[in-house]
Structure formats: C-alpha cells, structure tokens
Amino acid sequence: MSNKSVKRGRRSAKRKKPSYRRNYNCGKKLSEAIHKALDQDYGTDSHFNTRATHKRRSAVFVRYCNRRGMNDARKIDREFILQFGAYIKARLNGDYDWPDGNVDEQISVAYAHNAISTVNTIMRAFRGDNALKVSAREILGVCRQSVRTKEIQADVVDAKYAANLAIAAGFGRGAALILLARAWGMRVRECILQDLDRIKREIEVTGEAAILEGCKGGRKAKDRTIKANEFRMEALKYAIEVRPEGSRNLLSETDTVKSFLMKEVNPCRQFLLSSGIPHFVELRAGFAQDIYEEVMGGPSPLKAPIRDKIMDRIAREEVSRQLGHYRVSVASSYVGGMRNAA
Structure with a gap:
C-alpha cells in the first residue's frame, strides 16, 4: 500500500466535530448563548423590544446558574427551573442571602412573574418546545396585579x-x-x-x-x-x-x-x-x-x-x-x- 493511500485513510478516519455542543450549539458562554437563542427564535428583523426585554431579564437567571455551577443549558431540567422558582419566591419575602455572603435584594411580585416568564421563553428558544415550561402563579403562590392609581397624564x-x-x-x-x-x-x-x-x-x-x-x-x-x-x-x-x-x-x-x-x-x-x-x-x-x-x-x-x-x-x-x-x-x-x- 502506498504512503499516499495511507494518508488518505488517516484523513477519512479523522474524528468529526460533534454537531450537538454546549448550550444547544449557541455558544460556550451561557449569557451569549441565551441572546443568540432568542434572536434565532424571534428572528433578528422583528420583536426588538421583546427580545431586548428578555435579554435584560435573563441576567437574573444567568447569575443564578453561575452560582449553582450550571454552565450548559442542555443540563437544565424541570427540577433546576423549579429550584430557580423557589429562589425567586424567597426574594419576595426579603433579601436573599447566599452562603458566600452575597445578598440579592427583595423583588416585587410583578418582577418575579416576569423573571419566570423569561426563563420559560429562554428554554423554549433553546429546545424548540415548551416541555420545561412552568407556571409562575403555581410556583410563587401569588398573582401579579397591575392596578393604576395615578391619574393619566396624556390628554x-x-x-x-x-x-x-x-x-x-x-x-x-x-x-x-x-x-x-x-x-x-x-x-x-x-x-x-x-x-x-x-x-x-x-x-x-x-x-x-x-x-x-x-x-x-x-x-x-x-x-x-x-x-x-x-x-x-x-x-x-x-x-x-x-x-x-x-x-x-x-x-x-x-x-x-x-x-x-x-x-x-x-x-x-x-x-x-x-x-x-x-x-x-x-x-x-x-x-x-x-x-x-x-x-x-x-x-x-x-x-x-x-x-x-x-x-x-x-x-x-x-x-x-x-x-x-x-x-x-x-x-x-x-x-x-x-x-x-x-
């Protein structure tokens, strides 16, 4: 067998890169992967405010994932999301103290609902389905109420x-x-x-x-x-x-x-x-x-x-x-x- 044929054989036997990588192939860094997934899901030529809002809110989820050592969206399951929901619920009652001494401030009911809604959107964007969708109302145990009390300033x-x-x-x-x-x-x-x-x-x-x-x-x-x-x-x-x-x-x-x-x-x-x-x-x-x-x-x-x-x-x-x-x-x-x- 010639050297040329041996070299060809080695090339064909070279291991191919896997097509299914961390964060559903949207990037190594979780925050960047979330932004890319949202853009792919909504499209980059529409829903500008919606995408911007979810990207901004995703920072809460990303920080939680980093503290829990979660760096791959493929490993996020329903149990992990429920744990995130419990963390958000705890912040309704006051500041949340982490074991390392860091403190996350208390949040409003509306903010808590929005945070969980954004996580549902993120996982749908990654996975293409609603298999991991959770109910903010069931997790938090309270409904958000937006009742205007201030007179309208736009005659x-x-x-x-x-x-x-x-x-x-x-x-x-x-x-x-x-x-x-x-x-x-x-x-x-x-x-x-x-x-x-x-x-x-x-x-x-x-x-x-x-x-x-x-x-x-x-x-x-x-x-x-x-x-x-x-x-x-x-x-x-x-x-x-x-x-x-x-x-x-x-x-x-x-x-x-x-x-x-x-x-x-x-x-x-x-x-x-x-x-x-x-x-x-x-x-x-x-x-x-x-x-x-x-x-x-x-x-x-x-x-x-x-x-x-x-x-x-x-x-x-x-x-x-x-x-x-x-x-x-x-x-x-x-x-x-x-x-x-x-």
Whole structure:
C-alpha cells in the first residue's frame, strides 16, 4: 500500500466535530448563548423590544446558574427551573442571602412573574418546545396585579402639543405616531405598520376601522374596530400626508421598524416629556380612559368612585376590546381598579 493511500485513510478516519455542543450549539458562554437563542427564535428583523426585554431579564437567571455551577443549558431540567422558582419566591419575602455572603435584594411580585416568564421563553428558544415550561402563579403562590392609581397624564391637548414640537424639530413621522397612538390607542409598532389606506377605506364604508397590522404577539382580530371621530380622522389624515411616497404605512422602502424607532420614535420621547407625558404607553392609556368614560357616561375610577358596577364591567370589556387585550382585568392598568367602588 502506498504512503499516499495511507494518508488518505488517516484523513477519512479523522474524528468529526460533534454537531450537538454546549448550550444547544449557541455558544460556550451561557449569557451569549441565551441572546443568540432568542434572536434565532424571534428572528433578528422583528420583536426588538421583546427580545431586548428578555435579554435584560435573563441576567437574573444567568447569575443564578453561575452560582449553582450550571454552565450548559442542555443540563437544565424541570427540577433546576423549579429550584430557580423557589429562589425567586424567597426574594419576595426579603433579601436573599447566599452562603458566600452575597445578598440579592427583595423583588416585587410583578418582577418575579416576569423573571419566570423569561426563563420559560429562554428554554423554549433553546429546545424548540415548551416541555420545561412552568407556571409562575403555581410556583410563587401569588398573582401579579397591575392596578393604576395615578391619574393619566396624556390628554388630547398635550398630545397635540408634543406632536407640534416634533414637527418643529423635523420629525414629521414621529409626530404622526404620537397622534395615532393617542387618537386610536395603538401601540408604537402598530402605529408604524398600520395600513393607513385600508383604515381610510374602512372608515369611508362603515365609519370605523380595524387595527390589524403590527399587533402584539400576532393577536390580529378583525373585531378590534374603532369608530372614527374628528380627532382620529385628523390624526389619520396627517399620517397619510407625511408618510413616504408609495408607502401604505409610515415606513419608507429603506426603513425597518428598528431604524424607524431609532430615527423617529426615540428622539420624540423628549417632546412627550416636555408636554407632561411620561412615555408612549401613556398615550394609549389616555385613549383607554376616553373609551371608558364614553361608555360609562361618567369619570373613570381614577377621578371618582365607581357608582354602577354593571356599567363599569361593560366599559372595561369595551376598553379591553379596543386595546386588543380581550381581558377585562388588563383594563385596570389603564383606567384604575374596583377598589373605589361605592
């Protein structure tokens, strides 16, 4: 046998690298692997805020894994996640003391629920299934409650003032987003991607329009319709006026949602603050309060005690429908809770 054939034999016998490596082949370092898994699961061209939020929250889980000597996501099982849940639950009652003397501060119920929710998302991204999903409610033994108590700071006058500041600074499309969010109760992403021509056509036929594009979690529902009024038509007409030529929404051919957020939306946050509006979500809360008071025929629970519990329930159902949540309980985070009922 020639030397040449022997060498070829040695090459073919060379051990191949395994295709299934630590952290599901997403990287050696757990934190970096989590970020990569989330990007692969959601896609890098969408869900920017969702991915950023989960990446930020994942730091709690990564620190816990490091302290427990867990450096490979493939070894994480349901028992380990339940132990993490017990650790999170312990932090609800006070500071958590580690054996080495380090202390983790007490956390809120909402933060605890979010931490466990993020772990569920991370493991789904790694594994491609929900086999390790756990219930935060069962682990923690408490439900998170988000009931607004502070009066809403986003009336129509303030929103128009913020839009005017944006226009003066050269952010016409950012101003359109501010007006759309306040007038139609849309999320930022919904404002960016909404088919403005479709909305106009629907209004011309029925006097109302459905919010379909860019909905959170893909929750597109044709029964999320909103009646047009003078302010809503004003916001729609302005958005159509300033949108890029040939576009059905606020994006140009070269824009992405991410680039639009960076170029138009983020600079407009200062104009909201200058107008007394803390953030974009407050615009949506202002819309919710308008809907509640319209149905109720009276002030929201943030302004006065609830007098009619039946009408209050009907008003909350309408708020949840028009916001796209379809959960009456969520309305409490926008218009206040039931504790002021007479």
